[in-house]
Amino acid sequence: MATSRSPVPLHCARGDARCNGARLVRALEAAGVPGPFFLYGSEASVSLCAGARERLSPGREDRGDVWGRVKTFLAAHHDRHVFGFFGFDLNGGPGDARASPFPDCWLGVADLALLVGPSSWTALGAVPVLTDVPACTCGDRPVHYAAGLDRSRPDEYRRTVEAALAWVGGDPRKRMTVARRLSLPSVDMLRSVSCIPSACDHSRSFYLDLGELGLTGQCPEVLMVGDREGFVSYKLSGTFPRSDDPAADDVLRRQFQVDPKNLAEHANSAASFGMALSGLGAVTSTGPEVLDLRQLRHLMTRFQVAYSTGCGVADGIRAVLPLGVAPAAGGYHALMAAEAGARGPFYGLVGLIEPGGAVSMTQVLRTVYRAQDEFYSWVGAAVTSQSTPDGEWTETMIKLGEVGLILAD
Template structure:
């Protein structure tokens, strides 16, 4: 994915050696107040801070609004697939090169989408940390100068102490929803559904400090931190939803099957063996991988679809999962937006078959929003990378909350599924930092 942003003028670029660890650098930028809106996105070996708004695309249930530099905002109605509405909005970009960052809500996949569905920005300034070097690229010389001054200052963002959130509340209503889902599965309505529960945080949260504390304790496939339009979120995604390079190679990484992790070598080894031999967990994972294959067959060349690393145990903070990678090459005429549409929402956060599972989720739960949606970065060259949003904290209008779910199949029991949500919430709940 390219790093340059250009309008009619050449971009300003600054490359420096920087001693700070990337996590500390991202926290310093996010907490600096230099940019009202920003997105931090971590991929293996690469951290990017996207600050300020050069352009913006916002998708609501009834309309898509695009605001490009030098032009008045344009709001248009849309029908059909949300991914197509986003693709058309970015096809109109009057920029020769751009990268966009933002989020897509779970409700994009609903039969009748509602509320805010997506919010993406092309930043004024990008700061990328890779291999001990920091590259600052942008369209505004003042931004570049301010970032350079910030990088030159000693110290970093002050990180507060966590106040752990109790994950054990709310068990009774969740168990009841699980029992209802199991009954619907036995009635033949669907094979699998992910039932989640929301956990409110009893105090305002320092989201940047929570990102630092949580990232220090987690081993995510992707991590993110964002503040767009006053909505904040941070998380440690256990799996890649869709990654597409500029040559059209697609990869998704379904994880399904869960046990606790981090309880000591002997306990971790025992729970790993239990995970790898439990028929319910193996079935849950196998049907998820099969679904991911079927989804890629819709948009990829048939003989290119492959499964690798089948049922490998992935350690993700307080839990361990069974994981596999499914990949393929886009068919002629298909784009990264098609791949995202085929895989969204993640099978491991929705269910099987997806339409029936999504319908069940809308009946069993309140609006999810960003939970089990995606944080996305997309580029003019056709590349796209998206993290499935799990193990995350969300904050808006002075309130913060967590959310976690479990995959319900015919063999599920309410007590075990509730326990699984506690294990997943423990990836972030102990690391929540109050705002002072």
């Protein structure tokens, strides 16, 4: 039997830690290990958490004190692996409760934690007894993209964009990220976590199974990587398509770097984000730079935060939780009036806090959600004074081309 922190060999045809993590989840389930289950990482390394006898999942009636409860919960379990998500709907007050199958946030203290690599896994504490790990299935099922499965009609989303434009009112300082929800066929959530390569070096893939609820996705917008001293954020905004033809793609890249809409959108977004961070301590930034992904590119500004005395991880999480609108005063309620339905985890944060204070929180974008037997995704676009309804619809379709998934049997 393996001893704690002794690597156990595990083979994946592609050498992908995400595939190995998904196979270990199936092995743990077969061995009778209780959920929930959580995966978080990249091809190089994945953290796997299982079980959570200690949990925090405040109800909507607790929104007024939710961040105090989060801070108390994290302090009480500072020496354990804490995993989960912070939903976008935490931005609303008690009077803004809206129907969503997901709670406003969900945190669990892992009963079992594993560190999974491309060719082995290591128990971080208690060692599970695993006698039969499923074989690697990389490449045996076709990858689908949400853009090809979307049957939404653009008219409703165009009306949402028009409502956002009415609020923006031509003011270049205003920005509202409006989203739409699309239904999907049944998805194999575990296989989907590793079905496409990571979008970039700092991109994170994630999988969370809460029983009747679940989510899986991959996002390059990692808004918090750090520890108890501070963190780095990779803030993205501004979207432009790419081309498979190198010469055409070079033209698109040069157009993107001078496109006034994207430049203004990113400047607005980065300024709002920097303002949200300013109360945490010393903040510096670099950029913007162009981040090339598979089918699209973004502008990215990196922020570095050093906590001042009295600030810590819970304060940082609250500061980086995206609002989706600027200015925030009055804007959030305008956004809720423009959209139909609560977002739940979408546009919130998902991540892991490790013993010792290491923390990583990724924005919940390009994600598939499961609520009982229903599968769906969300996608959004930032509406500014230079937006058009047709342009924002096109942007959502480009983004859905980055959501890879494996359909269930």
